[in-house]
Amino acid sequence: MKSLTIALNTFREAIRDRILYSLLVFALAMIGGSVILSKISVGGEAKIIKDLGLAAIGLVGMLIAVFIGVGLVHKEIERRTLYTIITKPIRRADFVLGKFLGLALTLAVNVAVMGAALLLLASAMEARLTWELLLPVTLIFIKLMVVTAIAVLFSTFSTPTLSAIFTLALVVVGSLAEDLKLFAATFGGPVLQTVVVALYLVLPNLASLDVGSAVVHGRPVPAAAAGLAAGYGFAYVAAILAGAVWIFQYRDFQ
């Protein structure tokens, strides 16, 4: 309950920040701009709009998740605004979870706005409701939750700059997780394979949440695969947040 109060305040902070609007305008401009690109390409206009639109949602969502996420807890410690909050009758876990949920809510609203814009545009182009876009947009949102959780984890013990570098590094490596496994299976000996499998299990497998190109190109996405990817995402978020809470629990606020 208390974490919900903190979440709503975190959301209020985000929506009073101009940066959020600049990013949102940027995303909407990118989605709108794809119409021009689709005009100068031969055939597949709607595909270009969908492709670029999903990319814009992913990119802008990622920027929000990383750059607001890495400061979420650290900024409160740095500016000492946390002193009067953490001494209220709340658990430290409430604080970390509230901060995460607040940014998750911010992202949900942003992804919803961008997703709605894309859906409208794509539907107008194809003269039918392109409801199939809902799945990739939902999975992008879950992917952004994973990124947010990682950013919050780093934010509990590191500076925003370092946290941003670590988070982005994990996102990049996480997107390549499948390739890493494939690489080891093809070329590596048993030791390398063990190491890579261990890494594969620990790293966030973000590629599994990318179904955008499959949907855009009309390849089927089995419901079980999508459900598994979503479940994996939520489990990953829970594990990372548990780590963040654990670190935060033992921290001194000097």
Next chain:
Amino acid sequence: MVAIQTENLTKDYRAGFWRRRVRVLHDLNLEVQAGEVFGFLGPNGAGKTTTLKLLTGLIHPTTGSATVLGEPAGSVRVKARIGFLPENPSFYDYLTGAEYLDYCGALVGLPRVLRRERVRALLEQVGLSGRGALQLRKYSKGMLQRIGLAQALLNEPAIIFLDEPMSGLDPIGRKEVRDLILRLREQGRTVFFSTHIIPDVEVVCDRVGIILGGRLAAVGRVEELLASPLEQIEVTASGLSPEAAEALAARSVVPPVRGGYRILVAVKGEEGLGEILRAVLHAGGRVHSVIPHRRTLEEVFLDRIREEKR
């Protein structure tokens, strides 16, 4: 009833590149009774803020323990019954004063229907009526201090911890904080506050602890710390014959000061004063002034610092 108790409370910080341990608080043993106003006095860097952070659960002790209202410091149950004003407090500058207090009110568990009225009353109590709709980024330092006091009182706490509550305030603001502390005592609340400003302590505190270099140097009632064998009373008299003046001078505990007809002598204690006054009147002289020369807390404080350095 004991409100605050610490047992060998010790805190080390890690500092520098090699994360060397630095002990900032050494075996603090302290007891504050419920309903007391306790002043925690010490120069900057003495360990006052560290102690307050340990008592409010912002940091964890290295060894030893701190108990507040009979439960471990920093537990949710304790936090429900305390208020805390940090040193140079900082708040969310994107919120207005009223929004901030409303948010804090929600965190202490006040239902929405009560919050509006409580926030209004508190803004008035700390002298910020009509400023509630202003964003905190536009508040002056003194106004922020007042918002800080207001948020510490939202849950009608049994114990209020104030870290340097008078710092950054003008003389009027400081008097208001002093009055507020006295009002809180009247309401039966315990106040634990740190300061390096001695006159503030002398006026409002029941008891004082002096902390120097991370160690508790003295603790006691203000009168006890003020009382000392050095206490003197200076008497200025005139109209005495040379013999009577000589006799008077012989009783003085310090070399007498003579100027024109007047003579200044000093005696110890009230008994000595009686004798001197009788002697002056008996010899047909006049008493011009009687000035008790008390040792101020400042002197006690400075003495302790000097001893510490030796």
